[in-house]
Amino acid sequence: MSTLLDIQDLSVEYDRHRVLDGVSLAVRTGEILGIIGETGSGKTTLARAVAGLAPVHGGRIAFDGTDLTALRGRARRAWRRTGALQYVFQDPLRALDPQHTVGTIVGEGLAVAGRQRPAEIATRVSDALTRVGLDPALAARRPGEISGGQRQRVLLARALAVEPRLLLCDEPVSALDASNRNHVLRLLAGLRDTAGVTVVVISHDLSSLAGIADRVAVLYGGRLAEHGPIGDVLAAPRHPYTALLVASAPSVRRERAVPAARLRGTGPGYDGGCNYSARCPFATAACATAPALSTVDGDRAVACHHALADLEFTS
Numbered sequence: 001m002s003t004l005l006d007i008q009d010l011s012v013e014y015d016r017h018r019v020l021d022g023v024s025l026a027v028r029t030g031e032i033l034g035i036i037g038e039t040g041s042g043k044t045t046l047a048r049a050v051a052g053l054a055p056v057h058g059g060r061i062a063f064d065g066t067d068l069t070a071l072r073g074r075a076r077r078a079w080r081r082t083g084a085l086q087y088v089f090q091d092p093l094r095a096l097d098p099q100h101t102v103g104t105i106v107g108e109g110l111a112v113a114g115r116q117r118p119a120e121i122a123t124r125v126s127d128a129l130t131r132v133g134l135d136p137a138l139a140a141r142r143p144g145e146i147s148g149g150q151r152q153r154v155l156l157a158r159a160l161a162v163e164p165r166l167l168l169c170d171e172p173v174s175a176l177d178a179s180n181r182n183h184v185l186r187l188l189a190g191l192r193d194t195a196g197v198t199v200v201v202i203s204h205d206l207s208s209l210a211g212i213a214d215r216v217a218v219l220y221g222g223r224l225a226e227h228g229p230i231g232d233v234l235a236a237p238r239h240p241y242t243a244l245l246v247a248s249a250p251s252v253r254r255e256r257a258v259p260a261a262r263l264r265g266t267g268p269g270y271d272g273g274c275n276y277s278a279r280c281p282f283a284t285a286a287c288a289t290a291p292a293l294s295t296v297d298g299d300r301a302v303a304c305h306h307a308l309a310d311l312e313f314t315s
């Protein structure tokens with residue numbers, strides 16, 4: 001499978017405070033990649049950096065071979081107008097202009113591209129609303145006149161209207177009830193399966209990702225702890241933090257996961273060593289040096305000096 005998005009050694013700083021540190025990650029064409037991590041781990045920052053909305057301090061983000069971090073001025077605007085990459089924001093209420101109708105909002109990207117006549121835009125808006133399971137008649141309403149679940153779908157419809165190649169969805173289901181959550185997750189899986197759209201889904205909830213993601217990347221304190229095929233990662237997490245996440249998610253938990261009670265210590269730090277070591281039950285003197293992300297089992301990678309073997313989980 002080819003790589004659509006290639007992130008190399010990405011760092012982001014806000015006011016000299018580093019919130020992403022040397023993240024390298026490839027998103028393959030046609031897959032759903034889940035990004036998981038606790039609050040403040042840098043998930044949104046990673047997505048915003050890819051969308052050109054966060055201050056990249058170092059590294060490279062390439063989309064189908066084009067280095068997005070090098071685009072400036074006209075080239076950058078032209079790239080944005082293609083709509084190839086769409087970022088679906090976390091908070092629908094804040095992301096949707098309350099003054100505009102749903103139809104205007106969903107048609108925005110098409111109008112920006114400047115290639116569509118009003119009648120064509122109206123048809124594409126109707127199609128996009130239908131695709132996300134909404135009645136096209138909602139186009140006449142404003143964001144304040146529809147439900148939270150419907151607003152989340154409007155955000156998705158807006159992104160889909162421009163037929164993106166890559167969809168970055170930031171916590172697309174966290175504010176939804178179970179039935180809306182399942183609908184949106186099925187919708188994302190359907191986009192991958194029938195339209196070949198590549199999807200990155202950010203979540204702090206492993207069980208939401210378990211049913212739809214092909215691979216998962218685990219962020220901790222702005223660094224990548226582990227990534228790999230989701231089934232393998234859930235069955236045998238290699239990083240102690242991933243093991244903790246799996247142990248804390250009842251619906252995906254396996255017998256051998258490290259008990260959640262072994263969580264300890266304070267949050268992440270950047271003292272030069274492994275930023276998980278203060279919380280890690282397996283930490284040793286070796287962890288005073290930050291571990292590099294190393295390939296294990298062919299298709300997986302883990303940043304841990306003590307990358308766990310399956311048997312070590314029984315404790």
Ligand SMILES: Nc1ncnc2c1ncn2[C@@H]1O[C@H](COP(=O)(O)OP(=O)(O)OP(=O)(O)O)[C@@H](O)[C@H]1O
Binds near residue numbers: 019041204
């Ligand atoms: N605009 C900003 N200015 C300064 N610091 C920021 C800004 N945006 C995010 N941060 C900081 O960057 C870190 C990572 O934030 P981010 O929103 O990426 O985390 P997250 O994993 O998406 O969290 P959540 O699950 O709560 O959305 C946090 O410490 C946050 O306070």
